[in-house]
Amino acid sequence: MHPAVLFATGYSLVVGCLVFPPPALVSEQLTLDALLASFGPREDRSYIHHHMHMTTLTLAAHALLLLGFVAGTAGLLHDDPSWNATPELLQYAAMLLAVAAVVLAFTMLAHAFRWSLLDGEYHPSARNLSAYSPTWRHLARQIDMECRRMDCVVVNSHEAQLVITSDWILQRTWYNLHIANHNDVDMSILGSETIPIAARPAAEAMHANPQLAALAYTTGGVASDHTVQMIRIHVTAATPGVQPFDIRLNSTDFSAIQDKLTTIIRNAQSIVIAQTLSDRFVTAFLETVSQNPVYPHPASSSHVATDDMCVGCMAHPPRAKIVQRCQTPTACTPCYCRPMWCLECLGKWFASKQNPAATSNWLNGTAQCPTCRATFCLLDVRRVV
Template sequence: MESPAVTFTLAYLVFAVCFVFPPDEVRSAGLTVQSLLAAWLGSEDAAFVQYHLRRSTGTLLAHSLLPLGYYLAVTSALAYYWSRKGWNNHPLARTLAVHALPQSGWRAVASSINMEFRRIDKFATGAPGARVIVTDTWVIKVTTYCLHVAQQQDIHLTVTDSRQHELTPDSNMPVQFLTIRVASINPYVKAFDIRLNSTEYGELREKLRAPISNAANVVIHQSLSDLFLETFTSLVEINQTYPVPSTQELEPCIGCMQTIANIKLIKNCQEPNEGECQQCYCRPMWCLTCMGKWFASRQDQQHPETWLSSQVPCPTCRAKFCILDVCIIR
C-alpha cells in the first residue's frame, strides 16, 4: 500500500502545481479557474472590476480546496483498500487475527466478541470516544479511530496514575479518575491504557479474572462514602483526644469486631440552634472507621455538601453528636 500512496501523492502534487500555475497545455485544455467558472465570472470586457472581484474570490476558494481534495482522495483510497477481501485488510481485522486459534481467523474472534457484548452482564463505561468494555473473555477499549483488544487470560493490569477533580457538573464532591495499564503476554498485542471513575473500580474488578496491581500506590476511592471517610478521619485527628483511665480495659469495636475501640464521644461544640449536640455517656465501643461509616450512612445521599456540618445520633444511646465531638482515645 505504501508504493501506490507515494505514487498518488506525487501525481496529486503535480496536478496541484499545474492547477495553481497552469502551463499552456493546461490552459488550452480548459483546466483553469477562469475556464471552469466562466459562467459565473461573466465577461471581463463588460465589467472589468466586477469580473476580477469574482475571479480572485473563486481562485482563492478553488486553491484552498486542493489540500482537502488530497485528503479526501487518500482516505477514500484507504477505505477502499480496507474493504477489499471481506475487510481482511482493515487494521481491526489484523488486530483480531492475533487472537485467533491456528485453524481459525479473525471472524471467529469477532463472533466471540459480538456474542459476549450482547450479554447484559458486561462492564461498560466511558464516553463514546474512549469507551471501556469488559466481557467474560475480552478487555476492549474503543477510541475514535481504532479498537484495542486483549484477552483476559493473557493480561496484567496495573494502576499507573490517579487524577482527582474537585467538582463535576452533577456532584459537589471531588471525583477520582484512575488510569490502568493493560499489558498482554501476547507479543503481538500492544499495551494500552483504560481510564475510569474510581467509583466503578469495584464493578470492574468483579468482571476481571486477573488481579490489578497498584504500582503508583494510589488510594482508590470507590464511593462517595470512601471520600467522606477520608475527610472524616482527617478532621477527627485534629480534635482533642480523650485520655482513657488506666483502669479501663478497651474492648473490640462492636461494629467490626476486628479493631480495638479507639474513639469516645465528648460534647465539644457549642451549637446554639435547636437540636444541639448532646453529651454521650457510653463507654468506648467503636473504632474510628466504623463510626465514620455510621456517620455517612445517616446522611442525605443527595446532598453531600451538608455531611460535614450535620449531626447524627450515637449508634448506642442516640445522643446527637457532630464531627467535633468525636475524640480519639489517648
C-alpha cells in the same frame, strides 16, 4: 455571511454535538451511539458482537458525515460566482483538501465493509480473540456470559467504554474493541493530567456549634479543588497477536479497577493517585476523631465483645462509640447503642449524609446513627480503646 461558511459552521456544530454530545443530549439519547445502537445485536445479549457492529457502523457513519461536509461545501462554492474570483492558489489548496477528505472517507467505508463480511471475521477484535483461541466465536460467547454478571466494573466516558469482568479487560473505542486477559497483561501507569472543572456553589448555612466551626477552620474543611485527575494506563499482552492499548480514566475510578483486576498496575513513576472526595473526608474524619476523648472499655465488658466485627465491612473490630459531647443539645441527641461500627465505615456513613454541593461544611455537619437514628456530630464520635 457566505453561504458556504454558514453551512460549514452549522454542519460542524451538529456533527460535534453528535460525536461529542453534551450531557443534555446524552440524557435524551440524542447521540450517534444511541442512533446506531438499534442496528445489530443487543449489548445485553451479545456484548462482543454488539460492539463489533457498533465500531463498524461508527466508522461508516463518520465517513458519511465527512462526505456530506465535503459535498455540501463544494456544492455551495460551485454555485457561487465569487468563488471564481478567489486566488488560484487557494482554489488548488481547497481542492487538494477536498480530494484528501474524499479519499479518507472512501478508505474508511472500505474498511467498514470489510469488517462486516463473514459476520466480523476480518474485524480487529476477531483477530485479538483468535490470538487467545482458534474458535474465537466460542470465546466471545464465554466473554458475553461474564459481561452479563452483576459484578462487572463498567466505566463510561466520551472517549471509550471500559469493562472489567472476572477474567477479561474490554475497552471499546470509536473504531475498535480491545480485549485482553487478566493473567496475560502487563499494566503500567504512563502519566496523569489534571483538568479543571467548574466549581459548584457551596451552601451558605453553617453549623451553629462554635466548636465545630473552629474545628473546620483549623482542619481546612474538605473543600474540593475543583479539578479532575485523568490517568493513562498502558496495557500490553504477552500473547502474540493481541494489540496493546491505552486506558484513560478518572483517578476516582482507579481503586475500583485495581480491586477487580487480578494483576497489579505498576506505578514506576510513583505518580500520586488523587483520592475520591469520600476517601479524603474519611481521612479528615479520622484525624478529627483522634482529637476527641477516647471511650475506654475493658475487654471483658459487654459493650465490646472480642469476636465482634464491624457490621459495615465485617473486616475490622467495632471501635467507634457515639457519646453526646457537643454543646448544642437541640442539634445532637444521646445515642445508647453499643459499638457496632469501625471508624472508617462510620466516616463513610457520615459523608454519605452530607450535602455534596457544600463539601467545605462537611466537618460541621451532622448525621444520624445508622442503628438508632440518634443525631450526632464529629465531636460526639469517640474511639474505643
